[in-house]
Amino acid sequence: MPSRRCLASLALATLLATAAPLAAENSAPSVPAVTAKAPSGVWYEIFVRSWYDTNGDGIGDLDGVTAKLDYLKSLGVSGIWLMPINTSPSYHGYDVTDYYGINPQYGTLADFRHLLVEAHKRGIKIIMDMVINHSGNENRWFKAALDPKSPYHDWYSWANKYTDLASDSVTGSTAWHATTKKSAPDQYYLGIFAPIMPDLNYDNPAVRAEMIKVGQYWLKQGVDGFRLDAARHIYENFPWDVDDASAQAKNFAWWNQYRRGLDAVNPHTYLVGEVTRDRASELAPWLKPLDAVFNFPLAKQLIxxxxxxxxxxxxPSLDHTYAAYEAVGGAAIKDAPFLSNHDQERVMSQLDDNPQHMRTAAAMLLTLPGEPYIYYGEELGTQGRKPDPDLRQPMRWQRSSTAKGETTWEAGSPANGADVSVAAEQTDSQSLLHLYTRLIHWRSEVPALRDGGFRAYPEASDHLVAWERTAPHGTVLVVHNLSGQTQTMALDVPGRPHFSRVLKQTGPGATIHADTLSVPAYTSVVLQ
Known part of the structure; x- marks a missing residue:
């Protein structure tokens, strides 16, 4: 299953302040502009099925997202990424059967419009997961395409007599799949992720026009943009397509066309792409057609x-990354850093349930440039390892997993017990939830953390990592002690600003004496 798969924060602040309501189709209510004065620039990924259940069927719903907007507001996030909410027969939703519909298990279009209105009232933007590389095999387009005489037949890619039906796709799975319809024997279609996900054929102008129309439709409902699933795979389908200049050129041509189509409805549309590459130099070119791409290599480095x-x-690695990004995207650093998402084992599990390591990973993420993304439950220390459904377990609100509003579509892991819940952690001032809240609010309180540039600071110890964040309103120095022992570092570095005051710290005890900073174990500080 695909991941299936930034605007810089300053650009987002402008967008939040100036975005005008869009006229929605089907007599949609007016969606007010976002009015947050000091956004954090932090996004929060939600799997609706696992979030909050308002009708007692065990499945999270859109009204559940609305019901918990105040929680997200208190956390300090500026935006929500909703995993697929379109009509789909699967639990995950990445095989869309109706791009203009809402999954009835999640609610109605009216419910979604209500969510948008209430989110925008709170200064929270919403982007949808746009599953654009492929449709579901139950989609009416694909069903019609099984007839070679149908105009929809060319909406998908079909094997011919020269095709190697045993070839693998770029994802490592089987590329070609046989149709099962008796009236259409011996037909093989391309589906690089799974048989239930036939790839759309973007060489067909009708497909391009339709997918732009889909995006425009949801913008008119009031969404603020899209997370683009499998963005690089529009034209990267086989191993030999990777790093092929012509395949990449066709990808960029499509995404530029898509951008122009959406800008015709809302010129402030935010597009963040899932581009699963391992180096900054491979991600940077995508910042021309898109506003940001998820920084997969950085996630690995932080953990x-x-x-x-x-x-x-x-x-130094971050210096190199941001230099590559700025060379393409301009002076502002456009990035979408994160620690984990719905396709990766949860951060706490990757860190072997070590709460101190989890805290330092969070502190590093939330003091970096760009617009960080948090996967739901990450702020609680939720655990989860493969297979995929176990990465998408119910969000725990109350100490009891059977309390009102808890989703029960899948049983939660024993590792995510009563203490790994919002109710438990809200009452504990030392909890991970309180740390995440504090760090996110730092980005609203210290403009340089949200809007500033980046320059690595010379570390005095390999247990420390430090960087300067500079914005027109000033420069701050961020220092993270990754270890269990107090660490010191000199602040009298030639050619660097003089930092003399501890502005923020995740725990007590950081001191400056005679141009030497002392940082307690597993503590992060911001100096002015």
């Missing part, structure tokens, strides 16, 4: 540094 308690050259 490795936190888990090993060593900086592993993180600062």
């Amino acid at each position: 490795a540094a936190a888990g090993s308690e060593r900086n592993l050259g993180l600062g």
Whole structure:
């Protein structure tokens, strides 16, 4: 199953302040502009099925997202990414059968419009998961396409007599799948993720026009943009397509066309792409057609540094990353950093349930440039390992998993017990939830953390990682002690600003004496 798969924060602040309501189709209510004065620039990924159940069927719903907007507001997030909410027969929703519909298990279009209105009242933007590389095999387009005489037949890619039906796709799965309809024997279609997900054929102008129309439709309902599932795979279907200049050129041509089509409805549309590449140089070119791409290599680096308690050259690596991004995207750093998502094992599990390592990983993420993304439950320390359904377990609100509103579509892991719940952690001032809340609010309170540039700071120890964040309103120095022992570092670095005051710290005890900073174990500080 695909991941299935930024605007810089300053750009987002402008967008939030100026975005005008869009006229919605089907007599949709007016959606007010977002009015947050000091957004954090932090996004929060929600799997609706696992979020909050308002009708007692055990499945989360859109009204449940609305019901918990005040929780998200208190957490300090500026936006929500909703995993697929379109009509689909699967639990995950990545095989869409109606791009203009809402999954009835989640509610109605009216429910979605209500969510948009209430989110925008709170200064929270909403982007939808746009599953654009492929449809579901139950989609009416694909059903019609089984007839070679149908105009929909060319909406998908079909094997011919020269096709190697045994070839693998770029994802490592079987590329070609046989149709099962008796009236259409011996037909094989391309589906690089799974048989239930036939790839759309973007060489067909009708497909391009239709998918732009889909995006425009949801913008008119009031959404603020899209997370683009499997963005690189529109034209990267086989191993030999990777790094092929012509395949990449066709990808970019499509995404530029898509951008123009959406801008015709809302020129402030935010597009963040799932581009699963391993190096910053491979991600940077995508910042031309898109506003941001998820920084997969950085996620690995942050977790490795936190888990090993060593900086592993993180600062210089980030200097290289942001230089590559700025060369393409301009002076503002456009990035979408994260620690994990719905396709990856949860951060707490990757860190072997070490709460201190989890805290340092969170602190590093939320003091970086761009617009960070948090996967739901990450702020509680929720655990989860493969297979995929176990990465998408119910969000725990109350200490009891059978309390009102808890989703029960899948049993939760024993590792995510009563203490890993919003109710438990809200009453504990030292909880991970309180730390996440504090860190997210730092981004609203310290403009340089949200809007500033980046420059790595010379570390005095491999247990420290430090960087400067500079904005027109000032420069701050961020220092993370990744280890279990107090660490010190010199602040009299030639050619660098003089930092003399501890502005923020995740725990008590950080001091500056005679141009030397002392940072307690597993503590992060911001200096002015």
